[in-house]
Amino acid sequence: MNSTVLKTDLALPADWRDFVALTKPRVMSLVVFTGLCGLLAAPVTLPPVLGFTAILCIALAAGAAAALNQWYEADLDALMKRTAKRPLPDGRMDRTAALHFGVGLGAFSVLLMGLALNWLAGAVLAGSILFYVVIYTIWLKRRTPQNIVIGGAAGAFPPLIGWAAATGDVTLLPLLLFTLIFLWTPPHFWALSLFVRSDYAAAGVPMLPVVSGHRVTRQQIALYTLPMGVAAVAPWPLGLTGWLYGITASALSIIFLALSLRVLANRATEPAEMGPEKKLFAFSIVYLFAVFGALVADHWLLA
Numbered sequence: 001m002n003s004t005v006l007k008t009d010l011a012l013p014a015d016w017r018d019f020v021a022l023t024k025p026r027v028m029s030l031v032v033f034t035g036l037c038g039l040l041a042a043p044v045t046l047p048p049v050l051g052f053t054a055i056l057c058i059a060l061a062a063g064a065a066a067a068l069n070q071w072y073e074a075d076l077d078a079l080m081k082r083t084a085k086r087p088l089p090d091g092r093m094d095r096t097a098a099l100h101f102g103v104g105l106g107a108f109s110v111l112l113m114g115l116a117l118n119w120l121a122g123a124v125l126a127g128s129i130l131f132y133v134v135i136y137t138i139w140l141k142r143r144t145p146q147n148i149v150i151g152g153a154a155g156a157f158p159p160l161i162g163w164a165a166a167t168g169d170v171t172l173l174p175l176l177l178f179t180l181i182f183l184w185t186p187p188h189f190w191a192l193s194l195f196v197r198s199d200y201a202a203a204g205v206p207m208l209p210v211v212s213g214h215r216v217t218r219q220q221i222a223l224y225t226l227p228m229g230v231a232a233v234a235p236w237p238l239g240l241t242g243w244l245y246g247i248t249a250s251a252l253s254i255i256f257l258a259l260s261l262r263v264l265a266n267r268a269t270e271p272a273e274m275g276p277e278k279k280l281f282a283f284s285i286v287y288l289f290a291v292f293g294a295l296v297a298d299h300w301l302l303a
């Protein structure tokens, strides 16, 4: 954080809606869904109360990480159109409230996970909060265009945490699910960054399209999509899932690849209303919901 005077220094008392907004609930929905699928695809079925507690802990931890991210970067959020109306830059909440909320929620989620489920799940949950806040937000985001490649690992942990909560260990399938989200994050984010490039440029954030331009970003998107598809399909030939998952993941990965090739072929330097980048970004979200949904359907219907 720099020492710029922000509206947040003069903030009004926030109401509960501002605290909900601080948890980035729409992004959290996919984080929680992948965590739930990791838990439901595990070979151990938890009693419903424990399963619910584990998912609640993942949701609270993701909300805590989002709050701490916004506590640290209120100055950046104030400079970008997309984020200027968030509770801190808009002056509806002061930074200390966001910090206390984030630390409290994060500590509570980790303790509850450790005590109610197991400490492996608790430790990985703590690690993912710290990864997002310290490695991505504080260390890498303002320094390198590789910020989201490395920092994106934070968002890849939830299925592994769900699995660890159910079984107390981590095997090849949750590691492949981690790898899938890890490789999905760059195309997901770089597609979006191509059409909000001017926001990042105005805020001085070194995202790939700002530093290296459209062409390189589009090449990198296509480059990550290939191993992402391999990681998505791999559990099927390895015998870790059945045909239902395998066929769904293959079909969706082919569509993802086709959309990324359209992005690669695009030469436009101004964002279009429904250009290939917007389509790929929207599809990236549907893709992850559908692949993880298929994993659970496969496990429960074919097991």
Ligand code: HEM
Pocket (backbone or CB within 6 Å): 024, 026, 027, 028, 029, 030, 031, 034, 082, 136, 147, 148, 151, 152, 153, 154, 155, 156, 181, 185, 188, 189, 192, 285, 288
């Ligand atoms: C470093 C990694 C990531 C970065 C930088 C990133 C960045 C973004 C950004 C900037 C948005 C625009 C929406 C907003 O204003 O909040 C977005 C949307 C979204 N992201 Fe990501 N993302 C990352 C990883 C993830 C992960 C791991 C997930 C879930 C597994 C995810 C799920 C979503 C969803 C569901 C949306 C749509 C939200 C909406 O409908 O408004 N993202 N992402």
Ligand SMILES: CC(C)=CCC/C(C)=C/CC/C(C)=C/COP(=O)(O)OP(=O)(O)O
Pocket (backbone or CB within 6 Å): 024, 027, 031, 058, 061, 062, 065, 069, 083, 125, 128, 129, 132, 141, 154, 155, 157, 158
């Ligand atoms: C369990 C647990 C702790 C999960 C964490 C999940 C996680 C790391 C999700 C990352 C998603 C996300 C919105 C990144 C935004 O980057 P940004 O902060 O640069 O986006 P912004 O520009 O919208 O603020």
